[in-house]
Amino acid sequence: MELASKYDPRAIEEKWYQFWLDKKLFHSEPDNRVPYTIVIPPPNVTGVLHMGHMLNNTIQDVLVRRARMQGKNACWVPGTDHASIATEAKVVKMLAEKGIDKRSLSRDEFLKYAWEWKEQYGGIILKQLRKLGASCDWDRTAFTMDDVRYESVIRVFVDLYNKGLIYRGVRMVNWDPQALTAVSDEEVVYKESHGKLFYLRYYVADNETSSHQDSETARSLEVSKSQKYIVVATTRPETIMGDTAVCVHPEDERYQWLRGKKVIVPGVGRVVPIIMDEYVDREFGTGALKITPAHDINDYNLGMKYGLESIDIFNDNGTLNEHGGKYAGMDRFACRKAIMKDLEEAGLVEKTEDYTNKVGHSERTDAVIEPKLSAQWFLKMEGLAKKALEVVEDDTIRFHPAKFKNTYRHWLENIKDWCISRQLWWGHRIPAWYLDVNGRVETIVAHNEDEAKKIATEKYNYTGALRQDEDVLDTWFSSWLWPISLFDGIRNPDNPEINYYYPTADLITAPDIIFFWVARMIMAGEEYRKDVPFKNVYFTGIVRDKLGRKMSKQLGNSPDPIELMEKYGADGVRMGMLLTAPAGNDLPFDEAICEQGRNFSNKLWNALRLVSGWQIGDAQQSAENAVAVQWMEQRMAQVIEEIEKDFDQYRLSEALMASYKLAWDDFCSWYLEMVKPAYGTPIDRETYDATISIFSRLMLLLHPFMPFVTEEIWHALQTIGKDDEKAAFINANFSIMNQHMPTSVFYDQRMLDEFDTAREVIAGVRNIRNTRNLSPKEALEVSFIAVDDRYRFANFNGIVQKLANVSAINEVKEKPAGAISFMVGTMECFVPMPENVNKDEELKKLQDELKYAEGFLNSVLKKLSNEKFVGGAPAAVIEKERNKQRDAETKIAALKAQIAALS
RNA sequence: GGGAGUAUAGCUCAGCUGGUUCAGAGCGCCUGCCUUACAAGCAGGAGGUCACUGGUUCGAACCCUGUUACUCCCACCA
DSSP states (O other): OOOOSSOOHHHHHHHHHHHHHHTTTTOOOOOSSOEEEEEOOOOBTTOOOOHHHHHHHHHHHHHHHHHHHTTOEEEEEOEEBOOHHHHHHHHHHHHHHTTOOGGGSOHHHHHHHHHHHHHHHTTHHHHHHHHHTOOOOGGGOEETTSHHHHHHHHHHHHHHHHTTOEEEEEEEEEEETTTTEEEOGGGEEEEEEEEEEEEEEEEEOOOGGGGGSOHHHHHHHHTOTTSOEEEEEESOGGGGGGOOEEEEOTTOGGGGGGTTOEEEOTTTOOEEEEEEOTTSOTTSTTSEEEEOTTSOHHHHHHHHHHTOOOOOOBOTTSBBOGGGGGGTTSBHHHHHHHHHHHHHHTTOEEEEEEEEEEEEEETTTOOBOEEEEEEEEEEOOHHHHHHHHHHHHTTSSEEESTTHHHHHHHHHHTOOOEEOEESOSSSOBOOEEEEEETTEEEEEEOSSHHHHHHHHHHHHOOOSOOEEOOOEEOTHHHHTTHHHHTTTTTTSTTOHHHHHHOSEEEEEEOGGGIIIIIIHHHHHHHHHTSSOSEEEEEEOOOEEOTTSOBOOTTTTOOOOHHHHHHHHHHHHHHHHHHHTOOTTOOEEOOHHHHHHHHHHHHHHHHHHHHHHTOOEESOOOOHHHHHHHHHHHHHHHHHHHHHHHHHHTTOHHHHHHHHHHIIIIIIIIIIIHHHOOOTTOOEEHHHHHHHHHHHHHHHHHHTTTSHHHHHHHHHHHHTTTOGGGHHHHHHTTOOGGGSOOOOOOOOOHHHHHHHHHHHHHHHHHHHHHHHTTOOTTSOEEEEEEOSSGGGOOGGGHHHHHHHHTEEEEEEOSSOOSSEEEEEETTEEEEEEOGGGOOHHHHHHHHHHHHHHHHHHHHHHHHHHHOHHHHHHSOHHHHHHHHHHHHHHHHHHHHHHHHHHHHO
């Protein structure tokens, strides 16, 4: 059968993926083999594949495929994440486009829309992963909100609550007054904004009784201009209604006189204490800070520390509430203007400056974020963090690259309790119910409403309606259970699956979620399995564009992965990504590198074309071919050893590069050229079989990286020249996927060294041809003087003759007259060519070489004459230096002789 | 502001325990080739003061000091 000269991945990739699915080759069930488990970092259920996924999943697939071929029971579990914030935002937007306001819907109505959305768009990304060749066990596909996972989350919440690790508390959240929801820190974007810095006078209240006076009296005090005051700088004068203290640095000499005093909030008349705390930056403004505990996170912390009152002056929509006094009902920004006007008039403003600072805006609505106190659920971190840190510190879990240990440690040592509630509807609703008993609100945490009702009856003798908490859990509160919940290890902690597959082997993820996800999975693992969730964490880099910018939708600098795969083939794109992606390094993505991958597929394809065209003759194997096969075997064993080492250290790009060079350079450029029969002549059976075998094993080595082209070629090689057996072979489930990965074996280093010499001789001859414009068809002669057995290459004589088109190779004692020379180690090689020798050129070349050799010898001699070196360096090192000396001396003598002969 | 990291060829990176002729690889570039598998190819070649500075050592790309530049993470200044 004729093969096209260009490899076309499209049909081939589709064919084999379907084949693998049909034969259920990705499916895993517990058995006697060693398990190798990877759980996918679940992408957002409504997301689409981007370059980050491509990288991440390619790496997972490489590891899984390799493990499978190593005879392990490989199981890669796919799934998606409900991604509460992102998904809810998308649904809200979709509804808005239809003219539906989320606030007009009931929770159930909204969730119905959300589920519809999920059914429609959910899982697109998993389909896309198939194009990439991902060998996931699709039968196990999970979703963080499917029944098993939902129930697992609820159980864990109840369990942790009962253990006293979950509590409800008040915390400052980022409030979006437009969307009327709290948003996470990640959804706040800080923007430079030009505002003003207002300097306000806070008069000292001398009369101690003034703190109990009504505001009328206070206001009359305030107009008494004879009194002293302190000036406070603020960007947000509208919040002074919530001021409950003024803070200065305890060592600030300017304000020592205020120690223990009280001041009057301008325009408000409230008398508040002066407090002293080192938090204050003396350099900023006037070194005095007004404290508004309800509306600033730092003020809130100081308020807690000094037991200050917290006065919330805003409504949820950003207008002032009843605490705003005359400004009540006014928008916060309108209020800012109004209040400044009033203060100016009252003479309470010292000055106003232009000021640029960063103001948090909501990523979604662009509204200015208002810090707001609200009740939230928290998970205590202390005990969990301690264990999670230990297992990484003692290398029970290894990070690749290890530098991320530092980041991890730093975070865990400064960890705060985890706020696990979110004011959203899409997610796992918090299983807490409230009831009023004798005017008090009681909380019941239960697995479901029925259980809650039962508890209400038993504990409080209450049979009325229960009110469930409106919030849902942070998305990470389900993903942290992922390695356990995927195998139902929360609900059924002793089931055969969890016992077999857990702990998983490797986790492949991006470093930006080391805290959100990695650390928390480790905590959950320790808490619910008393064991780590994985043994290695491979941190991928971030995919950037050529200019080093992060890929993003806004910039439009992200190529569409599907289009890329159509252009270069999935194998080409996989290889392109892996070649530039050492662990933990950012990856400046350039389409050109996928081209390299495509070219490589094509190279392999053409090697198949070559081999499949060979006719087999009756001749005995020639000595040259026998040597070629032997050498290729040695070389392959050597590279396999390298590859194994690379994989052990998770250096995937190095492993791929080594395989690439083995296939392209050693196999195609050298080996195939060595054994390739002349046009029209057959090849001997022995060499042919060896070539098929080597080629096949090469495909095995490459298969984890380039699954499609290797399966195609491997199949072709097994059935080459046996068209009638092809169908049966395919039906028999034979796949490269379940072949055994070649392992390293002993190899003969001397043979490899000898070939290197031969290769240099070949290169030397080719170079002479090249520089002198000699046709490759014109056979040349080579002679050499070998003073050192290390540089003999007798076994490769025939090969040198074939590849360099040399008619004869002679060992000589003296340099032949009229020859061009070159050196390989200490061996002098000559190509007799009297008519072509340019004496001056030759002389210059030789003299340059001599100069270098002499310089080199000098440095070696210097070392060897240094007593401290001879005394201090290891014997092996000294021996090496002696060898260098001998080699250099030999070479210098040879060069001098040549120079003498020429001149 | 706190923490971590990086700096080697035009680009992206290796260089492991300081010691081979150590200054490497891939891509790119240059030259010559449509040589019966492959121009998505073949052969050959040029490219670097290992950021800078001082030190340790018989010996430094590698260890230490400082400087500079960049990157990332965390916190965020009224």
